[in-house]
Amino acid sequence: MLGQRQQTIGQSISASGVGLHSGSPSKVSLSPAPVDNGIVFRRKVNSHVETCQASIRNLRPMELCTAVGSNGFQIQTTEHVLSALWGFGIDNAFIDIDSEEVPAMDGSAAPFAKLIQLAGILPQERPRTYLKILEPIHIGDDNRGISILPSPFPRITYTIDYDHQLIQQQTYEHEWSTVEFEANIAHARTFAFSHEVEALWDRGLGKGGSLDNTIVFTETGMMNEGTLRFPDECVRHKVLDLIGDLALLSIHVIGHIIGKRSGHHLHTQLVQAILDNPEAWTLVGPPEKHATDLADLVKQDSIHAMPLPANSAF
Numbered sequence: 001m002l003g004q005r006q007q008t009i010g011q012s013i014s015a016s017g018v019g020l021h022s023g024s025p026s027k028v029s030l031s032p033a034p035v036d037n038g039i040v041f042r043r044k045v046n047s048h049v050e051t052c053q054a055s056i057r058n059l060r061p062m063e064l065c066t067a068v069g070s071n072g073f074q075i076q077t078t079e080h081v082l083s084a085l086w087g088f089g090i091d092n093a094f095i096d097i098d099s100e101e102v103p104a105m106d107g108s109a110a111p112f113a114k115l116i117q118l119a120g121i122l123p124q125e126r127p128r129t130y131l132k133i134l135e136p137i138h139i140g141d142d143n144r145g146i147s148i149l150p151s152p153f154p155r156i157t158y159t160i161d162y163d164h165q166l167i168q169q170q171t172y173e174h175e176w177s178t179v180e181f182e183a184n185i186a187h188a189r190t191f192a193f194s195h196e197v198e199a200l201w202d203r204g205l206g207k208g209g210s211l212d213n214t215i216v217f218t219e220t221g222m223m224n225e226g227t228l229r230f231p232d233e234c235v236r237h238k239v240l241d242l243i244g245d246l247a248l249l250s251i252h253v254i255g256h257i258i259g260k261r262s263g264h265h266l267h268t269q270l271v272q273a274i275l276d277n278p279e280a281w282t283l284v285g286p287p288e289k290h291a292t293d294l295a296d297l298v299k300q301d302s303i304h305a306m307p308l309p310a311n312s313a314f
Helices: 079-087 110-119 178-184 194-202 233-249 264-276 294-300
Strands: 005-009 013-018 025-032 039-045 048-053 067-070 073-075 093-097 121-127 130-133 137-140 145-149 155-162 168-175 191-193 215-217 252-254 256-260 281-284
Touching: 005 025, 013 110, 025 079, 025 110, 039 073, 048 067, 048 073, 079 110, 079 178, 079 233, 110 178, 137 264, 145 264, 155 233, 168 178, 168 233, 191 194, 191 233, 194 215, 233 256, 233 264, 256 264
Parallel strands: 039 093, 130 252, 155 256, 191 215
Antiparallel strands: 005 121, 013 025, 025 093, 039 048, 067 073, 130 281, 137 145, 145 256, 155 168
16 A cells, blocks of 8 residues: 555546435535645635535534534535545545535445546545554444554454344445445445434434435335345445545544444544544655654644655554
């Protein structure tokens, strides 16, 4: 992995749909961005453009999805588009949006992955920096939690357990690569249970949900026509969500993440815990870069472009 350059997309490309929770029409456009820019949401408000970095510092409280906000606006259900960008190794991009929620599309990251493939992936002139885990970090308890452990390469192990005949206990091992993401993760759709749908509506959520963008499980089967895309589609979607939430760290991680009955809240708690424990990791990257104090990087929340010498870790 070391030695790879930062990447953006080759050209601007757009898609439209409705927000899963708001039910409102929404259009997003993905555009190239310069090195060290990160992933930034933009929205035109009256005569000016507001921006919001996809960063844990901009996380906003939200049920059943991940939302970020700053500069007077908020964007919810960011996890699927961020998963596609992060899963394809895109470090720098602008996401222009005309509403407060990313469109649900088909409930997976596949439509956004397709946009990225159509736009093309463009290597940039600056090498990428990585955050390498040196000591374990754990959030949660034995029943429900998420950890990250030292590992020579990035990987995810995720386990879910639902009392439903089409789900039961599922575990998926994700070896981090663009090929693996596109083939085995991007197409996994979000899911819900029929008895929960009315409760979601009562809480003002799921207004844009349909059988076109959500797998809906009944007591004995599923409401959608056809079959699941994968026998273990549900746990694969959890991996998809986790990758999108990890994008809020703004730097690629070398470590083994183990999730057990987790979700967005614990995912983002792990991201924050990583930043809160600088003794548990180091930065590795191009040897020509000067060493930078890790604690200062955490305070500045600008770790993306400030690597340590390559011989300091890995």
